[in-house]
Amino acid sequence: MGNNVLMLKHIAIEGGGTIEEYLLSKGHKIDRRELQDGDSVPSKLDYDAIIILGGPMNVYEEDKYPFLKDEDKLIKEAIKKEIPTLGICLGAQLIAKAAGAKVSKNKVKEIGWYKVNLTEAGKNDPVFKGLGESFDVFQWHGDTFGIPENGTLLSTAELCTNQALRVGKNIYGLQFHMEVTDKMIYEWINSYDEELQSLKGVIDVEKIRKDTKAKISSYKDRALTFCKNFFQI
Numbered sequence: 001m002g003n004n005v006l007m008l009k010h011i012a013i014e015g016g017g018t019i020e021e022y023l024l025s026k027g028h029k030i031d032r033r034e035l036q037d038g039d040s041v042p043s044k045l046d047y048d049a050i051i052i053l054g055g056p057m058n059v060y061e062e063d064k065y066p067f068l069k070d071e072d073k074l075i076k077e078a079i080k081k082e083i084p085t086l087g088i089c090l091g092a093q094l095i096a097k098a099a100g101a102k103v104s105k106n107k108v109k110e111i112g113w114y115k116v117n118l119t120e121a122g123k124n125d126p127v128f129k130g131l132g133e134s135f136d137v138f139q140w141h142g143d144t145f146g147i148p149e150n151g152t153l154l155s156t157a158e159l160c161t162n163q164a165l166r167v168g169k170n171i172y173g174l175q176f177h178m179e180v181t182d183k184m185i186y187e188w189i190n191s192y193d194e195e196l197q198s199l200k201g202v203i204d205v206e207k208i209r210k211d212t213k214a215k216i217s218s219y220k221d222r223a224l225t226f227c228k229n230f231f232q233i
Contacts, residue, residue: 002048007032010055010090013187017179018220019051022227041070045077049084052091058143059093059103072098084170084233089141092173096145099167103145106160110139111203113211116163122154127172127229131222136215137176170233178223182216
């Protein structure tokens, strides 16, 4: 894979985290687009890879966030041209939608640390090499994506069935946040306090803090392994 990477960012506090750290350490050039601040989605795909990050908006809010329509066009073109693409949370939902699947509300919100399990296809997919068949991930979402006709389900979980997918041979979507650092998690807890207050008694914020402290070091190692795998496809 070449060095020119497009990174689509939807909100300041949901950045590239460990993924961006990996890219910079390997000398990749990042074209970072701050979409909510007015940056445009590129009209030409002159990139070796695309990273589509998360955000609090929903894929069906295109009237409120017009850049979502532009992202849909870009993803469809990336699928057609088989440009390696990774979507995180909202980014994964955008990929599923662009590929023809439905995105809808999940039965519950997942916020905090949860276990995901690789499917047989996931166990055999090179991006998950060395991660184990089951592992903890950090989540913050209320929606879920379906699996399109040309898609493959790669991981599942108890409260939200579809956790990772591949479209074609090199377009990947992760419902969970493989990119997060502890600093990002604590910032989200502060910034999304209103949402957490509405889930009081359902989501335990102190448990999230405690789990983050215990799990973040090994999680970063796993994320770096994932990055190495993805950028070698």
